[in-house]
Structures are given as structure tokens and as C-alpha cells.
Amino acid sequence: MAADRAVKRKRKGSGSTGQGGEVFLRQRTDPRSERRFEPKASLALGLTMLGMSVAALLAGAGVYGMWFRGEEAGSHPYAPYLLVVAVLLGAAAGLFGQWSMKPLRVGDAGVGIENGPGEIERIGWHDVTRLLLTEAALTVQGSGTAIAIPLRTHLPAASRVLAEARARVPARAADIQEGALPLPDDAAGEVRALEPPQVAGLRCKATDKLIAFEADARLCGRCGELYHKDGVPPNCATCAAPLR
Ligand SMILES: [Zn+2]
Known part of the structure; x- marks a missing residue:
């Protein structure tokens, strides 16, 4: 069938054609x-995952320390800092981490x-x-x-x-x-x-x-x-x- 004939062919001689004609x-x-x-x-991906996990842990601890320690204990003094660090770490991992998998x-x-x-x-x-x-x-x-x-x-x-x-x-x-x-x-x-x-x-x-x-x-x-x-x-x- 003519339509199936290969069109690719070698051109002889020099001329202005590309490499090998x-x-x-x-x-x-x-x-x-x-x-x-x-x-x-990669290591970067591993670190991204680790950063995300640590951020989640810190966030959990921060939330617990802030609001769930019971009436008499009140919120832990470090709890707000934990939350801030968690948010920063999470943001950094999200921004700079390797996610293209x-x-x-x-x-x-x-x-x-x-x-x-x-x-x-x-x-x-x-x-x-x-x-x-x-x-x-x-x-x-x-x-x-x-x-x-x-x-x-x-x-x-x-x-x-x-x-x-x-x-x-x-x-x-x-x-x-x-x-x-x-x-x-x-x-x-x-x-x-x-x-x-x-x-x-x-x-x-x-x-x-x-x-x-x-x-x-x-x-x-x-x-x-x-x-x-x-x-x-x-x-x-x-x-x-x-x-x-
Ligand atoms: Zn082209």
C-alpha cells in the first residue's frame, strides 16, 4: 500500500541537507x-518528609500544651513557641522541599x-x-x-x-x-x-x-x-x- 511506504530515505550527494543527508x-x-x-x-525528599513529620508532632504537642492540659495546670509556657516553630518548619518543608516525584x-x-x-x-x-x-x-x-x-x-x-x-x-x-x-x-x-x-x-x-x-x-x-x-x-x- 502506497500510504504505508516509508517516507524516510537517504539523499545522495552533498547539497544543503543535514548530517549524513x-x-x-x-x-x-x-x-x-x-x-x-x-x-x-533523594536525601532532600527524605528531609522534606522528616521536616513535615516533625512539624506535625510539634503542632500536636503545641496544641496539647496550649489548650488541653486541664483546668488546674493551665497552658504550658512553651506551648505558643512550639506552635510557631511547627508552622515555620511546616512552611519551610512545603516551600523548599522536593515534591516532584x-x-x-x-x-x-x-x-x-x-x-x-x-x-x-x-x-x-x-x-x-x-x-x-x-x-x-x-x-x-x-x-x-x-x-x-x-x-x-x-x-x-x-x-x-x-x-x-x-x-x-x-x-x-x-x-x-x-x-x-x-x-x-x-x-x-x-x-x-x-x-x-x-x-x-x-x-x-x-x-x-x-x-x-x-x-x-x-x-x-x-x-x-x-x-x-x-x-x-x-x-x-x-x-x-x-x-x-
Ligand atoms: Zn522540525
Whole structure:
């Protein structure tokens, strides 16, 4: 069947095509994959849990000392301090603690975060506006959304995100120094196949033509940008990868 024919092909000769002359145009049903990263339990998380537990204990003791010691004893003089310390500790643990224990996905469909069972929020590479690296996290910014990847619990995922962003949408990661994160480890993360994307009803990036049938869709294999089969430009409008 013509529609199932692989579109990927090698282009001979030199010319202005990318590394090795690879053409990145893909059919919607071409195989795609991603890696799933489980968070690493960290010292910070342990301390956060401990801080929360101690805060709860102190709060309990404070409340008891203040109001429940019986008529004759009255409230204990230290009780108000216990309550204040409990509130401060609880607030600090809540504000600065490590709470991102969600698994992450990195691959052909961009960067994803598992918000619940079967519920994955994704930012496609073509939707990434900027990557931001701080001491604590690598943040992937999309239009109107962002995914923060804490380095303490998700360093292997952060390394892979940065490396893939540099290869797929280099301009979006240009602010980040070379060697800022370790190179990705091919053994890290579990490789999973991706379902074909839902594209019917979306529009071609180059011509704005409505994609009424999924068979009419073409994808940039590098950044995931979407095109109608009649409107595929020579180079991807988003990442400049050669498409024809
Ligand atoms: Zn592209």
C-alpha cells in the first residue's frame, strides 16, 4: 500500500541537507519511541518528609500544651513557641522541599510528565520556546505551560532532555553552556513505543491547511512539527531539518 511506504530515505550527494543527508519527513504511523524515567528518592525528599513529620508532632504537642492540659495546670509556657516553630518548619518543608516525584518521558513526542495513571502532560519539541537551567532544575518552557525537572531526583532525564533539545531544536537551548549537565546515559530510562499522534483537525504549520484525514499528515521526525502532505516545505519551518 502506497500510504504505508516509508517516507524516510537517504539523499545522495552533498547539497544543503543535514548530517549524513538524512531527510526527516515521517508518516504519522512511522514508529516513534521515548524513554520513561522514574524519580530517584533523594536525601532532600527524605528531609522534606522528616521536616513535615516533625512539624506535625510539634503542632500536636503545641496544641496539647496550649489548650488541653486541664483546668488546674493551665497552658504550658512553651506551648505558643512550639506552635510557631511547627508552622515555620511546616512552611519551610512545603516551600523548599522536593515534591516532584512524578515519572518523566523524553523522546520523539517531546518531554512529558506523568500527572496520574494514564494522564501524561506533554510539550512537543516544536512547542518548546526555551530551556532554562538553574542549580535546582531544568525547566522546559512551552507556550503557556512548563515542565520543571528537578536535578536531584531526575538528573538522567534532565541530561537526556538537554541533549535531545540540542539535537532537535538547538536554538531553544542556546543559552545553556556546553557541559552544564552530564551526557545522557543510554542505559538510563526504559524505552517505550509511542502511539501514533492524534492529528486530525489540526493545521499544517506551513500552509495552515486543515488536516482532515490522519493519512494526510506528515511529521518532522526531528522536532515533531506537523504538515499537510501537500504543504511540506523543503525545510522544517520550526527546526530547519531537511524534509524533501
Ligand atoms: Zn522540525
